[in-house]
Amino acid sequence: MSTDAASPALLKNILGPAALETIAAAGTAASRRFDRAAFLTAASSGLDALSIMERVRHIADALHDALPGDYATGVDIVRAMAPQLTHSFQAMAVTEYVARRGLQDFDRSMEALADLTRFGTAEFAIRPFLAADTPRALAVMTEWTGSDNEHVRRLASEGARPRLPWAARVPALKADPTLAAPILDTLKADPSLYVRKSVANHLNDIAKDRADWLLDRLARWPQDDPRTAWIIRHALRTLIKQGEPRALALIGVGQDAAVTLRHFVVEPQAVRLGDRIAITAELASDAPGDQRLVVDYRIHYARAGGKTAPKVFKLRTFDLAARDTATLAISQTIRDFSTRRHHPGRHRVELIVNGRTMAESAFDILPG
Template sequence: MSRWAAGWSSGVDLCRMTVDTPALLKDILGPEAVTTIADAGTAASGRFDRQAFVRAASDGLDSLSIMERVRHIADALHDALPRDHAAAFDILRAMAPRLTHGFQAIAITEYVARHGLDDFDRSMDALADLTRFGSAEFAVRPFLARDAMRALATMTRWATSNDEHVRRLASEGARPRLPWAARVPALKDDPTLAAPILDILKADPGLYVRKSVANHLNDIAKDRPDWLLDRLAEWPRDDPRTIWIIRHALRTLIKQGDPRALALIGVGHGAEVTVRRFVIEPRQVGLGDRISIAADLASNAPGNQRLVVDYRVHYARAGGKTAPKVFKLKTFELAGGDAITLAISQTIRDFSTRRHYPGLHEVELIVNGRTMATAAFDLLPG
């Protein structure tokens, strides 16, 4: 597995980075990264203009976000590389193994996207080579936007590559809702366009690839749920790798309690269980406090049942409104007549994607898509 695969999962999964994440994400592409890229270029070729690169890359860098820095460094590379694409791409290929972080490599793939759009075949070949060091999932998007059918034809060939990073790029780069990436008009209009790629990869041996396929399918679920359910119903179930993809691809629909999605993973809609207890403690909390959620379930069925147990928090919002969010609790087999206690804790804190407001927060216990109990906690004003 490459440095990149160990450091980046799918759709900007930053929890697997190979270095300690700095206080600010943008600092991953700070002055030290500029020096590292400059060193790589100098070692790769005498035609690399180190002074021009460092001057252009350093100018105004501090005020930029992480993805703005990616583009800024890519443009600085343009000042340092030969104008001939073949020569420039060869230097990038020689630079890539000398880089020390996936985001540095993303910057050099971005050079291909920003300066190679008119040299389609050569550029796509370069992205397939460079994706081993820093995923080219963002860099391939402009090629999809320019000519979706031509790009998808190339990416379908990538799906048969012996290199798992190239196969993963075929799926990840064509995701309809790829995080941090611009939407591709053709994929926005028809998020199923990459279906032939997903069919090729439906039993891929690489978990790195399967995660991307599942995420891609989950993107489709948000716009074309019926298409997704019909498609997955046709996939064979004799390979555990395919079953894994199906389960993870259906996670949004399962959280919504979709009966067809539940059936595809062998779960009935609703369950023969009694909820003996569903409690949240403490009942009153402040921001930063932790709540504990516990449920006692007892089976009313004579035989085993497969249960998908989730909980939905209705977050208080300004003006008396609420915003629901579903969390996974546990998926398991419950034997006939048996009982089980489930418990989980959760800290109530603000995130960049979620701000908490004081007020009553109702919580539902959902078993196989059906609400079976409710409880609540009060978030006190700060």
């Protein structure tokens, strides 16, 4: 997840004092056995220093102080609280109670997660259950693919992602990222875009470790259903950016584009942080028929010590008619992110068409 430098401070405040009051009110409404004062005292203590996900876990532990010691009773109260919460991160914090207290009551906890995910995703809370007993958890999640609720179906895919952002890694999925393949096969034509995005992201995770397996699998998926075709395109995005020939072929793209580059310009040639660069290119078809083009650009970011770090960005995927021309343009602000810091120096820019570099240009980031 890319955010600017200010975003983390804003994000964590979603679970600030007002959210604690909302959760406390939901607990009080759900059961007379909920200790509001104990919850607020525990949840408020040390909150300011915590990041957003640390706050999720901190609030879950505070719920333990406020709920009856019997887990079965506590989880019933938590499930009654969830519909009264006003933000998905509040629900995630409540759901985390199941992850931190319910491992010894597997079936009850999995049922609770399927219920709670409707209010705030349980994708993080399910990870300890996957780690503790991967086959058992995946068996239950496979059953969830038949749910009539899109949130539950999405949890089946998202919760088992090998590289789920912000989440703890599951050893079995790290060793074999394809373990959830039956789930993905079942959801490959899901009617919900929310679910299809998760399936595509899950498959893209697999691409980073088992590209050949992924390409073999997707080659067997029929693309006559536009929902499946959509998943395949988005699942292959990392491999497409790498110019992988089989990935390009699966989306109907030939590796050798029959085009002439009329021009490729990056301007201005020198910028400072906060300025924008504009990239324009004009392609002319040399083909007698239509052809599909995948056009990306790669920026080689300058690093300390003269090194560079390349990153590929999507420009456009489109069909170019015979003997036609296409003008492509995009602009990008040069600013620091929590995941990327800019350094002064020369930044090469490549234009990539169907996986092959067609041209290069550059711009300089000035110091100060």
